[in-house]
Amino acid sequence: MRLTTAELVERAAALAAEASQAGRVRILGLTGPPGAGKSTLAAALADGLAPGTAVVVGMDGFHLSNAVLEAHGSRGRKGALDTFDDAGYAALIGRLADRGPGDPPVYAPEFRREIEEPIAAGTEVTGESLVITEGNYLLEPSGAWPAARSRMAEVWYVDLPDGERLRRLVARHRSFGRSLPDAEAWASGTDQRNADRIAATRTGADLLVEWV
Numbered sequence: 001m002r003l004t005t006a007e008l009v010e011r012a013a014a015l016a017a018e019a020s021q022a023g024r025v026r027i028l029g030l031t032g033p034p035g036a037g038k039s040t041l042a043a044a045l046a047d048g049l050a051p052g053t054a055v056v057v058g059m060d061g062f063h064l065s066n067a068v069l070e071a072h073g074s075r076g077r078k079g080a081l082d083t084f085d086d087a088g089y090a091a092l093i094g095r096l097a098d099r100g101p102g103d104p105p106v107y108a109p110e111f112r113r114e115i116e117e118p119i120a121a122g123t124e125v126t127g128e129s130l131v132i133t134e135g136n137y138l139l140e141p142s143g144a145w146p147a148a149r150s151r152m153a154e155v156w157y158v159d160l161p162d163g164e165r166l167r168r169l170v171a172r173h174r175s176f177g178r179s180l181p182d183a184e185a186w187a188s189g190t191d192q193r194n195a196d197r198i199a200a201t202r203t204g205a206d207l208l209v210e211w212v
Contacts, residue, residue, distance in 0.1 A: 009048035019129035027131045031138035032158035033195035035169035038134040055128040059135020061109030062089040090144040097151040139201035157205035
């Protein structure tokens with residue numbers, strides 16, 4: 001379904017209103033293949049709502065560190081399913097979903113692309129009624145991912161035609177220092193293998209979005 005930012009903000013605002021009325025946090029998940037625009041959409045939704053309404057907590061904060069990946073021999077597959085701490089992510093989503101008015105802040109890790117590492121306690125969640133979480137594997141049926149999904153009010157699958165998605169991926173990789181051949185190889189190799197797995201989960205989404 002092709003939807004504008006305004007239409008998506010309106011749907012997110014309805015979730016936030018439900019949360020406020022219930023006195024509980026609602027969690028909105030955004031998933032989809034690498035390069036589809038999940039993090040950009042998450043920021044647009046948060047910015048489109050009233051100040052203090054929403055906060056973005058990325059799944060990428062649960063990347064395993066480069067040192068751990070090296071020890072596991074999986075540094076060259078960074079971004080694959082087994083290179084994340086799924087149990088840690090599920091635990092955080094549970095804590096966020098259980099927050100009530102007046103509860104202490106919850107601190108979430110975030111991923112810094114400029115150093116390619118997760119940073120502990122990079123995001124503070126205080127009194128926001130809507131938590132927007134985005135990442136590749138929110139609909140993955142294995143491991144602890146279903147436990148995280150069960151605490152989300154909705155999950156939207158964000159899609160983009162492959163040609164444009166790959167162009168964006170290559171540009172992203174180049175902006176963080178990869179050469180053009182390396183960027184193209186990673187986008188068509190590791191990223192594409194992950195994208196194929198993620199695409200198999202799209203039927204589990206509450207909303208299929210081609211964001212325009």
